[in-house]
Amino acid sequence: MFGNEPWAPLVSSAITIVLILVLAFVLRNVAHRIITRVVNRAATGGSITSRFRKGAAPDGIDALLHERRKQRAETMGSVLKHVASIVVLGTAALTVLDRLTIPIAPLLTSVGILGVAVGFGAQELVKDFIAGMFMLLEDQYGVGDVIDTGAAVGTVEAVTLRITRLRDADGRVWYIRNGTITRVGNESQGWSRAYMDVPVAYDADVVGVKVLLEQVAEEMWADSELRESKIVEEPQVYGVEQLSDSSLVFRITTKTLPSAQSEVAREMRLRVKSALDTAGIQLVGSA
Structure with missing residues (x-):
């Protein structure tokens, strides 16, 4: 095209380099768009609480679950975008250097040695990031969950790849590195259980007390406010749970x-206490 002009190789190399860079940025943008589309699809979904009861789920619970999915998806999307950018642009940079006849073997060796040095110096940071990624992928907990990490118990206020921020019952804020969390007790996944032990006198009418508690259970299940926002299953009365020389525990x-x-x-304690008082049945000791 340029004949035997002395500047022809330079122009050819320049055009090749420009094409490599343009292709790299195009591939990077395409990868980012694909990741964004996947993230948006993962961040939206149907009501999770609908699996627990028939009918519409509480708006507040669904909003919390949606925010949790959104945060998890956006965090993973950000990581994937950074990885895609590093891979695509890094490959393009090495290709350009090779096109310019610059030896890349010493550069790769230096980068490898630097990577090993940084890896040794940032072991804890890498450990935190890896633990954070698996925690988000496995959905171990999210914003709004009440969790027990061993070091602290509280409500999750923020989750990143490096740290988890909790606020305990006293209002104290805890910052916990993800790599130091070896076990988590989550009180906010799926469903929870509320229960009450009712100790009555040993000579109390067992059948009468059980019938009374079953009436309380039916009243709670019939309460539309409780069913719509808190209870997902009709309360159950197990009967005598414990037996001692001084009391029967239902x-x-x-x-x-x-x-x-x-x-x-x-709410259960208030209703049970009111029902027992009306029936003239006294609680005995504590359970």
């Missing part, structure tokens, strides 16, 4: 939405 229990067990348990 147990009443129910499944609740995640993190609603404390509120349901408090």
Whole structure:
């Protein structure tokens, strides 16, 4: 095209380099768009709480679950975009250097040695990031969950690849590195359980007390406010749970939405106490 002009190889190399860079940026943008589309699809979904009860799920619970999915998907999307950019642009840079007849073997060797040095110096940071990635992928917990990490117990306020931020019952904020979390107890996944042990006198009417507690359970299940926002299953009365020389212990229990067990348990105690007082039955000791 340029004949035997002395500048022809330079022009040819320049055109090749430009094409390599343009192709690299095109591939990078395509990869980012694909990742964004996957992230958006993963961040949206149907009501998870609908699996626990028929009918519409509470808007607040669905909003929390949606935000949790969105945060997890966006975090993973950000990581994937960075990885895609490094791979595509790094490959393009090496190809350009090779086109310019610059030896890349010493560069690769230097980068490898530097990577090993950084890896040794940042072992804890790498450990935190890897643990954070698996935690997000496996959905071990998310924003709004009440969890027990061993070091602290509280409500998750923020989750990143490096740290998890908790706020405990006293309002204290805990920053926990993901790599140091060896086990997690999550009180907010799937469903929770609220229960109450009712100790009555040893000579109390067993059948009468059980019938009374079953009435309380039916009243709670018939309460539309509780069914729509907290309870996912009709309360059950197990009968005599424990037997001692001074009392009979009955147990009443129910499944609740995640993190609603404390509120349901408090309501259960109020209703049981009121029913026992009306029937003239006294509680004995504590259980």
